[in-house]
Amino acid sequence: ALECGIVGLPNVGKSTTFNALSKATAKSSNFPFCTIEPNVGIAIVKDERIDALVDLVKPANVVYPTVKFVDIAGLVKGASKGEGLGNQFLSHIRDVNIIVHLVRCFEDEDIIHVEGSIDPKRDMEIISTELILSDLQIIENRLAKAKKTNKQEAGILEEIKLKLEKGERLVNLKAEEENIAKELKLISAKKVIYVANVDEKSINGNKYTEIVEKIASQEKAPFMIISSKIEEDLAQMEDEEKKEYLEMLGLKESGLEKLSKLSYTLLDLITFFTAGPKEVRGWPIKKGTTAKKAAGEIHSDIERGFIRAEVTSFDDYIKSGGEKQAKEMGLVRLEGKDYIIQDGDIVYFRFNV
Ligand code: GDP
Numbered sequence: 623a624l625e626c627g628i629v630g631l632p633n634v635g636k637s638t639t640f641n642a643l644s645k646a647t648a649k650s651s652n653f654p655f656c657t658i659e660p661n662v663g664i665a666i667v668k669d670e671r672i673d674a675l676v677d678l679v680k681p682a683n684v685v686y687p688t689v690k691f692v693d694i695a696g697l698v699k700g701a702s703k704g705e706g707l708g709n710q711f712l713s714h715i716r717d718v719n720i721i722v723h724l725v726r727c728f729e730d731e732d733i734i735h736v737e738g739s740i741d742p743k744r745d746m747e748i749i750s751t752e753l754i755l756s757d758l759q760i761i762e763n764r765l766a767k768a769k770k771t772n773k774q775e776a777g778i779l780e781e782i783k784l785k786l787e788k789g790e791r792l793v794n795l796k797a798e799e800e801n802i803a804k805e806l807k808l809i810s811a812k813k814v815i816y817v818a819n820v821d822e823k824s825i826n827g828n829k830y831t832e833i834v835e836k837i838a839s840q841e842k843a844p845f846m847i848i849s850s851k852i853e854e855d856l857a858q859m860e861d862e863e864k865k866e867y868l869e870m871l872g873l874k875e876s877g878l879e880k881l882s883k884l885s886y887t888l889l890d891l892i893t894f895f896t897a898g899p900k901e902v903r904g905w906p907i908k909k910g911t912t913a914k915k916a917a918g919e920i921h922s923d924i925e926r927g928f929i930r931a932e933v934t935s936f937d938d939y940i941k942s943g944g945e946k947q948a949k950e951m952g953l954v955r956l957e958g959k960d961y962i963i964q965d966g967d968i969v970y971f972r973f974n975v
Contacts, residue, residue: 684901716807792811894966933956938951
């Protein structure tokens with residue numbers, strides 16, 4: 623599953639954002655998960671194509687692709703050395719695919735800033751530095767071992783260490799560096815989305831969000847603005863009311879919806895669909911996934927016994943009016959195990975049990 627870890631200094635709005643997420647989740651039905659941990663929230667990735675398929679097929683059940691958000695609390699200056707809640711909390715972050723870095727861009731005398739003032743650049747540096755220091759510890763431990771046993775690996779580790787010591791994030795790595803970064807789950811090698819949290823008045827930006835945006839663009843990382851307070855309100859509204867409120871704000875979608883979509887595309891994910899009377903479902907896969915591998919997303923038995931995939935493009939499916947009609951019109955293609963699944967394909971897998 624696609625996992626995003628939300629990081630940021632205390633009092634930047636992580637819990638507020640997170641509560642909004644949990645409330646929105648609790649309101650949405652048809653949830654594929656039964657229990658979720660307290661620091662975990664699940665967001666649906668909205669997809670109009672699924673709605674269109676539901677209108678046509680009228681299934682008993684609908685499942686949208688989802689993104690899992692993990693609240694990584696406890697990051698403060700010195701966390702990598704054990705300050706605050708310390709390193710134990712940093713360990714949660716190592717398993718996520720994307721880091722969502724939330725930055726405080728709202729003023730409020732009543733809400734203390736741990737560093738005493740609103741200063742996005744400094745805040746972002748504190749967080750980045752802690753993450754880098756935490757990676758450096760891991761590199762140094764590994765390097766001590768590699769020096770004795772694996773000279774080649776030690777060389778690669780030295781290169782990574784050099785970058786980290788310069789305060790650089792680990793982007794554009796060579797293949798061998800990438801492998802080690804993955805194995806050691808280095809945080810600095812993960813993709814980042816910068817999110818500026820603003821008050822209700824600044825949804826189109828303010829002097830602080832400009833700073834965040836500039837840093838994000840220097841790092842070629844995506845940037846967006848959210849108002850955690852607005853998200854909380856939106857999460858409690860019914861669809862119609864929510865639509866009106868968003869229109870009033872001049873927004874197309876909620877911040878959380880935008881964030882889910884952004885993380886989805888950042889990881890190069892596309893969606894294929896399965897559609898039948900029991901269920902219409904969207905399945906996230908990496909761009910370039912073969913039919914056989916995609917079958918494995920549904921069940922390992924289907925991958926193992928794969929015979930062929932019956933594939934209809936989304937447009938053909940809708941145009942013809944459903945599976946049966948698409949078959950009659952010759953719009954259903956038979957594809958083998960090496961077929962690369964395309965975004966929007968509606969797939970029926972044939973397999974041996
Ligand atoms: P966390 O420590 O990062 O989890 O931050 P919280 O979500 O607990 O937020 C800290 C405080 O800031 C809470 O009292 C929030 O209600 C408040 N807060 C969050 N976002 C905003 C905002 O946009 N404007 C104002 N004025 N307060 C906010």
